[in-house]
Amino acid sequence: MTAATSAPADPHSSATNPRRRVGRPAAAVLDQAGITLAALQLIGKSGYDGFTMAALARTLNVAPSALYNHVSSKRDVLVLVQDHLTSFVDVAAFESGPWEQAVRDWAWSYRDVFSKHTPLIPVIAVLPVADAPRTLAMYEAVSAGFSRAGFPQERIIPAIVALESFIFGSAYDATAPADIFDSGSMASSTPNFTSAVQRLAEDSHEKPADVAFSLGLEALLAGLGALRTA
Template identity: 30%
Template sequence: MEHGRAPGHRAGLTRTAVLGAARELLAEHGLAALSMRALARRLDVAPNALYSHIANKTSLLDDLLDDVLAEVDVPAADIDDPTAGLHQLMTSTYTVLLAHPDLVPLYLSRQGAHGPNAQRLGEITATLLRRTGISEPTVTEALRVLIVYTIGFAAFTSHLPQETGTEHQPSTAEMHDNFHQGLSWLLTGIQQDLPTPNPGGA
């Protein structure tokens, strides 16, 4: 007989297994079907076994959203061109979101993710924005705009056909090109607000 172990440990659970099963349920049956009891049934454990890893459904959703962001590729810390770094970072975020279309509506309704991965990506983005020459409060505003642009584009794209589009319904491939062009315009516009140097001094 085992002693001194939490219910989740007795069941052989890990946080990774819990989040993986939750992601499967969400993809198969939608948000309404995702409950702690349904998750316990999927994992073949008692519901109380989950609470060693997840506090409640709200925490579960927050953890799901943040966990996916670990897949985002970030530019090298010493990248020469911070604008190129921003383009790379937001493009990777867009690609990761499209790989998890069932989660995109949650990013919209919960206004992004707020866990450690989201905070790390936010800090990287803010650092790159500052390296382009802009400062507060523009950095905070620009960060918000880039997040909304990327999540919004992913939401629009996530249920489009992969290849063949029409005049009124572009394909995923066409939207990918649109995303890149629009992001370039957006980054250019953000930097147009930089103060113009005064060659004559103060």
């Protein structure tokens, strides 16, 4: 018998060269976590002014219609971003620390996180918290801390809202230009104001926004602390 000779391999056969799929690369499976991270990436690159649903779809390598299967609007995406950022706000001291220091840690952390994302503040201010689990977790920790500190139940939410209003306004102030209170050519006609601005610059090595935030926060702590025991 003669040995059988094998035919040379076909260079185009599927066994040796699997055929490449035709068409666009497969997109990642969409979910809220992936949409949130892509939105943060886009915001970091283009800012909030450059953030659109079309741009987000391109970042995710999906058609806009696929994106709308998971979120119904730009506002929904901003809710996801806001909730993600809230997870970085420090509420740890409310578990065991003194109430005053817990509020300080929370307020400074809250301001610093959202001073980098001030375009979200108008969204936060009028946004129901029902679909924001991390935000609800923050409020639960703060409310529990207020309750342990002896606040009557009916005063806890008004106190938190009062602090948040101050924190959000201060987040904007933290991004203000250094010369925001420079009276310029009107200095001679505003002597009291101009003198106070100059004195602040001379006496403090801290940023004016930090000085103002510290003063206002301590005033709120003193006032709310008095209400706690009233």
